[in-house]
Amino acid sequence: MSTNGNSKAAEYWKANVRLLxxxxxxxxxxxxxxxxxxxxxxxxxxxxxxxxxxxxxxQGSIYTFVGLIFFYAWRMNKLDRKFDVHEN
Amino acid sequence: xxLQTITYLVVGATFTLYIGIAIWARATTTGEFYVAGKGIHPxxxxxxxxxxxxxxxxxxxxxxxxAFNGYDASAYLMGWTGGYVLLAMLLAPYLRKFGKFTVPxxxxxRYYSQTARIVAVICLIVASITYVIGQMKGIGVAFSRxxxxxxxxxxxxxxxxxxxxxxLGGMKGITYTQIAQYCVMIFAYTVPAIFIxxxxxxxxxxxxxxxxxxxxxxxxPILDRLNQVVTDLGFASYTxxxxxxxxxxxxxxxxxxxxxxxxxxIVRFFTVPTVRDARASAGWALVFIAILYTTAPAVxxxxxxxxxxTIMQPTAATSGPExxxxxxxxxxxxxxxxxxxxxxLTFEDKxxxxxxxxxxxxxxxFAQKAEQWGWEGNEMVTVDRDIxxxxxxxxxxxxxxxxxxxxxxxxxxxxxTAAGLLLAISSAISHDLxxxxxxxxxxxxxxxxxxxxxxxxxxxxxxxxxxNPPGFAAQxxxxxxxxxxxxxxxxxxxxxxxxxxNRQGAVAGMLVGLxxxxxxxxxxxxxxxxxxxANLADTADNWVFGISPGSFGAVGALFNFVTAIVxxxxxxxxxxxxxxxxEDIRVPRVSG
Numbered sequence: 075m076s077t078n079g080n081s082k083a084a085e086y087w088k089a090n091v092r093l094l095x096x097x098x099x100x101x102x103x104x105x106x107x108x109x110x111x112x113x114x115x116x117x118x119x120x121x122x123x124x125x126x127x128x129x130x131x132x133q134g135s136i137y138t139f140v141g142l143i144f145f146y147a148w149r150m151n152k153l154d155r156k157f158d159v160h161e162n
Numbered sequence: 163x164x165l166q167t168i169t170y171l172v173v174g175a176t177f178t179l180y181i182g183i184a185i186w187a188r189a190t191t192t193g194e195f196y197v198a199g200k201g202i203h204p205x206x207x208x209x210x211x212x213x214x215x216x217x218x219x220x221x222x223x224x225x226x227x228x229a230f231n232g233y234d235a236s237a238y239l240m241g242w243t244g245g246y247v248l249l250a251m252l253l254a255p256y257l258r259k260f261g262k263f264t265v266p267x268x269x270x271x272r273y274y275s276q277t278a279r280i281v282a283v284i285c286l287i288v289a290s291i292t293y294v295i296g297q298m299k300g301i302g303v304a305f306s307r308x309x310x311x312x313x314x315x316x317x318x319x320x321x322x323x324x325x326x327x328x329x330l331g332g333m334k335g336i337t338y339t340q341i342a343q344y345c346v347m348i349f350a351y352t353v354p355a356i357f358i359x360x361x362x363x364x365x366x367x368x369x370x371x372x373x374x375x376x377x378x379x380x381x382x383p384i385l386d387r388l389n390q391v392v393t394d395l396g397f398a399s400y401t402x403x404x405x406x407x408x409x410x411x412x413x414x415x416x417x418x419x420x421x422x423x424x425x426x427x428i429v430r431f432f433t434v435p436t437v438r439d440a441r442a443s444a445g446w447a448l449v450f451i452a453i454l455y456t457t458a459p460a461v462x463x464x465x466x467x468x469x470x471x472t473i474m475q476p477t478a479a480t481s482g483p484e485x486x487x488x489x490x491x492x493x494x495x496x497x498x499x500x501x502x503x504x505x506x507l508t509f510e511d512k513x514x515x516x517x518x519x520x521x522x523x524x525x526x527x528f529a530q531k532a533e534q535w536g537w538e539g540n541e542m543v544t545v546d547r548d549i550x551x552x553x554x555x556x557x558x559x560x561x562x563x564x565x566x567x568x569x570x571x572x573x574x575x576x577x578x579t580a581a582g583l584l585l586a587i588s589s590a591i592s593h594d595l596x597x598x599x600x601x602x603x604x605x606x607x608x609x610x611x612x613x614x615x616x617x618x619x620x621x622x623x624x625x626x627x628x629x630n631p632p633g634f635a636a637q638x639x640x641x642x643x644x645x646x647x648x649x650x651x652x653x654x655x656x657x658x659x660x661x662x663x664n665r666q667g668a669v670a671g672m673l674v675g676l677x678x679x680x681x682x683x684x685x686x687x688x689x690x691x692x693x694x695x696a697n698l699a700d701t702a703d704n705w706v707f708g709i710s711p712g713s714f715g716a717v718g719a720l721f722n723f724v725t726a727i728v729x730x731x732x733x734x735x736x737x738x739x740x741x742x743x744x745e746d747i748r749v750p751r752v753s754g
Contacts, residue, residue, distance in 0.1 A: 080745075087748050091659075094251040101247045105240050105418075110410055113233070113403055122373035123383025128401040131236035132228075132459040133369060136243045136452050143250045143445035150255075150441055158753040161436045 086157040093149055097142050104130060104138045169308050169566040176346050176570045177323055180339045180577070184327030187335045192610050195332030196263040196589050197432040202337055204439040208446025210337045211430045213344035213574070214582035215242075215421075215447070216454060217293070218300025221347060221575035224455075225554075226547030228462030229469075232400035235462070237410050241417025243448060243455055248422040248651075250444030254431040256658045258440035259747045263432065264586075265425040265650065266594040272657040274740055275665040276599055281672050283590045285649045286425045291624070292642040293426075294583045298628025300576035307504070307552070308569035314629055320577060321625045328581045328621070329614050333433060336581045343574035348453055350571025354555040354564055355457050358464050361558060368460030388463055391470050394485065395521040396528030400463065406708045416715035420643030423651030426586040437750040465550045468557050473520045473542065483535035488517040497556035506546035513538040584624065588617035641683055644711075648675035648718025656726055661744045663726055664736040671726030679718035683711045 108116065113127030121129050154160035189195040202210070220242070228235040260268055266286060270279025298317060305316020327335045352368070359371030363384055375381045388400045398404050421427065430447075431440045472495070475487040491509060501507040509518055513536060520542040523529045529539075552572070555565045592613040597604050604612070649672045656663045656671070663671075684690065686700040698704040700711065709717065735741075746752070 083749055105244050124373040125401045128233055135240050139243050139247050140448050140452050147441035159749045159751050161751050
């Protein structure tokens with residue numbers, strides 16, 4: 075591997091880590107602050123017939139997790155192409 | 163046709179399907195046996211992962227857990243789904259790029275150490291065996307309940323089916339049967355849920371039904387109504403948090419990390435063709451899991467409401483005992499009688515009035531009030547929460563074929579998970595121990611035979627343990643997740659994300675994570691789960707900072723991370739070729 079290839083790989087890795095930290099921050103906020111720590115106060119707000127904190131804990135968090143994985147996969151595929159490390 | 167005949171037909175048809183698939187998808191190479199030749203489409207793999215992951219516990223027990231714990235059961239919902247986010251971003255793509263067959267193999271290669279590989283094999287086997295006992299029990303129970311054969315006959319039938327398709331087809335056979343099993347399972351779970359949601363709220367999708375208004379004309383949201391019904395009878399509010407927030411946080415986190423660290427799930431991502439597929443496949447797996455996991459809260463809440471309303475029928479009165487018309491015991495419905503026979507539902511007429519008073523007599527304030535009303539204690543002495551999903555279609559008066567379908571669904575859930583676990587165990591033995599450690603020069607053909615023999619052996623051991631379940635079977639589930647979270651996950655993640663973690667650091671980290679988690683569980687549950695050897699009673703007052711043994715995995719994982727990093731700092735860095743290996747797995751393809 076050339077030095078040039080090396081630094082390019084390092085840059086690709088850095089971009090990947092930045093992206094996944096962003097995704098994990100969202101993962102964390104939904105699962106912990108919204109669904110657990112603030113569930114009490116959020117329950118006084120309703121979403122349809124759902125108390126909001128309860129909805130995050132039993133519905134919203136799961137939808138968010140699904141969305142996050144697809145978002146990550148989509149952005150990584152773009153990143154793979156940009157750095158020319160994509161598989162055929 | 164009566165229920166029994168229909169059940170035999172439905173279950174028989176699904177079993178024929180599984181066997182047909184097995185014959186079609188025979189494995190002829192070790193690659194096909196361990197990782198299905200790495201040729202599974204990502205969506206298909208996602209579906210197989212869903213079946214692999216969702217066990218008898220998800221199918222049968224989870225909705226019951228939600229029904230009786232309400233909001234507090236959310237830790238399981240989030241824990242068992244949120245782990246896939248960690249898996250998709252922190253492990254799956256890189257392990258797929260590594261491109262070998264097993265999880266211990268990665269740990270052995272990355273940490274250039276047979277010791278590390280063997281420690282990983284031990285964690286894998288303990289975690290997987292623990293899990294498989296529960297599945298075997300689930301198979302026996304489903305058979306004996308619905309087909310009215312005895313437990314052991316049911317278990318042997320289940321073992322024979324798994325033996326046939328897992329030994330013959332390996333991962334390839336297992337994958338295609340799991341796809342079929344997923345379809346059976348999800349159909350069986352959602353159909354009754356849709357029926358019940360329509361009945362209670364006029365809404366087709368249970369996910370929306372749970373947020374909708376009651377169809378009885380009151381316009382009251384169903385969750386509001388449920389809260390009112392349960393609190394009127396002295397139970398805790400359904401949608402509010404009851405326990406400690408710290409413990410719930412750590413339990414959720416432990417289940418997430420544990421999910422991402424369970425080898426039978428990880429290895430599913432070795433079966434797809436590319437790194438890109440591994441990422442997408444994790445998303446698809448979660449979609450298929452989410453269909454069941456977002457339905458479960460509706461099943462739980464609606465079952466609880468149906469149960470309460472059947473037994474303590476509400477009236478127009480707003481205070482006093484006149485608020486309820488308790489069910490008269492001699493007029494109890496058929497499903498009540500059916501479940502009484504199993505002992506999972508029992509009634510005791512404490513005040514001798516021939517009616518069933520169902521309330522929370524553990525709530526002192528309410529119990530006093532009830533006493534003035536002439537109630538002398540809760541008369542629904544046992545309501546086993548595991549009956550919720552199984553009894554739900556009967557409670558809601560659904561047609562017989564739906565009930566038969568639920569039996570087939572429960573069996574599909576147990577069989578698919580058992581097969582995945584058995585494969586993880588047998589490949590750890592034939593590939594990691596036999597080929598990796600003891601007989602490196604074994605031929606591919608001999609290894610394939612060894613894989614089949616160890617699969618057969620694993621099925622026999624699992625069957626034996628299913629027939630003679632050790633008393634601690636239920637408690638060791640915490641152990642399975644604790645092990646996966648505190649030992650396997652940190653070793654894998656650090657192996658990918660931190661180039662400077664060396665052999666000493668990884669082994670020390672795994673041992674510290676494992677050791678602290680084991681000790682914490684043993685102190686409360688008994689040493690090696692031997693009854694009477696616990697040092698402290700397993701109650702919230704005794705737990706350190708209120709952390710339950712099942713929630714300790716996240717703390718054990720933290721100890722593992724810290725130990726591995728500190729030890730690696732003070733010992734020699736890993737050799738250059740290992741650092742290159744890490745660089746290599748981080749990119750899908752070398753550019754240029």
